[in-house]
Amino acid sequence: MTGYADDLALAHRLADAADAISAARFRALDLRVESKPDLTPVSDADTAVERAIRALLAEHRPDDGLLGEEYGATPAAGTRQWVVDPIDGTKNFVRGVPIWATLIALLEDGRPVAGLVSAPALGRRWWAARGTGAYAGPDASRGEPIRVSGVTELADASLCYSSLGGWEDAGRLEPVLQLMRDTWRSRAYGDFYGYMLLAEGALDVMIEPELSLWDVAALVPIVTEAGGTFTDLAGRPAPAGAENSAVASNGVLHPDILHRLGQPAAR
Structure with a gap:
């Protein structure tokens, strides 16, 4: 078992909560979209997803730090930090294009050691932790190993x-x-x-x-x-x-x- 098995299991729980929110708001007629100071869009789904993830991490990993795109950083008691993009591909999301996902990472001493990408509109997730290989599938119970290509030219x-x-x-x-x-x-x-x-x-x-x-x-x-x-x-x-x-x-x-x-x- 990997030293990050519990963290990956938690990342899947975070993604389950995120997917329930984002999938329900995708193509919603009452979706609210605003512009941030850098003129990039943010929807009510972005902020709701990040709030849900923050609440779960506060419950299950209270000593870990957290950096989220929408609400910034909270300090850590140690060297671990979660990094979250509640909806990567917001421009796609607000236009009804299904290529968007929630990104969840765990860093130790500033280096990513585990990552999960959940794209509910595509019905697919990808995840990995240091030393375990990478997997993809509809959910944690149906993951298959994945591998880069062997193209040489x-x-x-x-x-x-x-x-x-x-x-x-x-x-x-x-x-x-x-x-x-x-x-x-x-x-x-x-x-x-x-x-x-x-x-x-x-x-x-x-x-x-x-x-x-x-x-x-x-x-x-x-x-x-x-x-x-x-x-x-x-x-x-x-x-x-x-x-x-x-x-x-x-x-x-x-x-x-x-x-x-x-x-x-x-x-």
């Missing part, structure tokens, strides 16, 4: 990316466009979903120029426990800071991807 690879506007803002649009030309296929599935498809072996590379900690923390254990590599653009293990870039791959392709995006591979 960029010309055979399927690439996923975030918006091209974000890459243009980061000053890296041309390297990304060339990477798209050099791969077999490129698509922008958005938010968490590209990383989970990577972990399942359905695609081979996922790149994103900027993310917050709550966007990335839950994804890292799932990708790496599935056999992949997850770094920032400089090759440092993710998450590297408060505002993170992301390069995730099946591992084999990683040095080539970093080189093509203008940074040397980590040594």
Whole structure:
């Protein structure tokens, strides 16, 4: 048994509570949506999900810290911190696109050691903890092991990316466009979903120029426990800071991807 088995079990309970709220509000005619100071949307589902998760963590892990996208940080008594994005893909959620999920991560000393992604509109979850491998399925009782692909050549690879506007803002649009030309296929599935498809072996590379900690923390254990590599653009293990870039791959392709995006591979 893993040392994080109880934490993963709790993460599934948190996801059950989150799914019950978010699924009921998805495509609701009375859904309330406001703009945050950074002009990104927040719905009543985002805030309700985070409140529910906070209440459960206060009950079951009162000594652990918590960072949530909507309500910020609460301090920890030790080195453990939960990181929660109540709805990753809020823009999809408010437009009725089913690609959105609740992201739940556990960090120890700032490093992700367990992660869970629950996408109720897709009927699927992904989860992993350090040293246990990665799994996907409808729920905890029906999970199957997942593994990244064995693709070895960029010309055979399927690439996923975030918006091209974000890459243009980061000053890296041309390297990304060339990477798209050099791969077999490129698509922008958005938010968490590209990383989970990577972990399942359905695609081979996922790149994103900027993310917050709550966007990335839950994804890292799932990708790496599935056999992949997850770094920032400089090759440092993710998450590297408060505002993170992301390069995730099946591992084999990683040095080539970093080189093509203008940074040397980590040594």
